[in-house]
Amino acid sequence: MPDPLHDAFDSESFRALGHGVVDLLADYLAGATRGDGPVLPWKDPAAQLEDWPVATGEPLEQLLPRWLAASNHLHHPGYLGHQVTAPLPLAALGTFAAALLNGATAVYEMGPANTAMEQNLVHWLAAKLGFGADADGILTSGGSLGNLTALLAARQAKAGYDVWSEGQAGGAPLAMLVGEQAHYSVARALQVMGMGRPGLVKVPADERYKTRPEALHDARRRAEADGRKVIGVAVNACCTATGSFDPLGPIADFCEAHGLWLHVDGAHGAAAALSPKYRHLIEGIDRADAVVWDAHKMLMMPALCTAVLFRDGRRGYEAFAQEASYLLHRHDPRDEWYNLCGRTFECTKTPMALPLYLALSVYGEELFADYVTSRFDLGRRFGAMLAAEPDFELPVPPECNIVCFRYVPPKQGDLDALQVQIRQRIIASGAFHLVQTRLATGIHLRVTIISPFTTDGHLQDLIEAVRVTARPA
């Protein structure tokens, strides 16, 4: 009697399939890290849809290679695009193992080892930031959700009334002072929280795109003149567009002087904590009330894995000050630290600790320190290369592995349109993947040097590719 359902779970078929898939991926990895093929085989989205009809019966041996070929290749040395890293192969295996067990980490009984790994990892990361023994936190699904989680805790701690229970109408309207270069997810979080547009008061940045601490006074005055109670300050380590690190020390001084919450979005740059050479970029981060740190950016983890770290771990229980009695049984939520859904937005949560836990266990912290240091070093060297070229402009000297620049040929036309065109053509060529961003001085090309395989030589090639691409056809 055929039994397709049980056959699909057959362990020997799984063994054979698994070996086949790993062989395929190992070959893929060898090619991608060598720089074989296009980084991104660009195809129009509508045409892409046509390539992926559902439930066609296409055999795995054909489907998976086709999917690999059609994907963006983050291990490729020419991948310089968005801030999503080339995952460590071991970490990918961790995700694979975790997916088979599906031990979701909302309640302890579903993922007991995962929960313990997560908590110990969170404490380890918090200690790296310089937080003390009271620190605590959780892992969650991405920096955007991390910012929302931390800002909810900020509001509950500083509003002066129980916003969670009473809603925003229970007291004075609230405001957060936000560095103008903050990632859009900060504004999104505040608006999801019902604080509206006036609830976000922008703090201007200087010419290096760093939040100006002296501008905080004026921002606070503006919010108060508008009848709002300021609850805190949200700044960047580092900002998305240019990779500039805000001066956390003076900003922390301001927060302490005025009793305000300090939120540091370290989604990308908190990883500097692991690099003895670049640790100074985040000096003062240990004075933050909460820090968001994405492991899928600068810790070589598959997406998604974000740590939300609270200097005073009790604050983490206030983000979602809600009872779900069928999951949580006792009175003080801290008694149930091990039922993580009390502190995360997710109910069912991917078991996301295993990949990072495995990698730290097998390779040690040094591998991460080397990765961060070597990528930041290369970003700075690329900045120096560009500065030496008369036909390239740097808006700011790079501090880390995010570098913005634009091509300024001797005969200038519409520079913004030129950068857009260069980017489109370079992506279409398959040689590199890079992005663009609008800064005060116009549209710039932007790279994040995040693949461990990108070298000075590749970046020199990029400079040449930009020149060649910009020439009229």
Ligand SMILES: Cc1ncc(COP(=O)(O)O)c(C=O)c1O
């Ligand atoms: C500074 C910063 N914060 C938050 C985010 C959002 O993170 P995620 O994409 O994991 O939601 C990003 C993404 O690039 C970022 O650069």
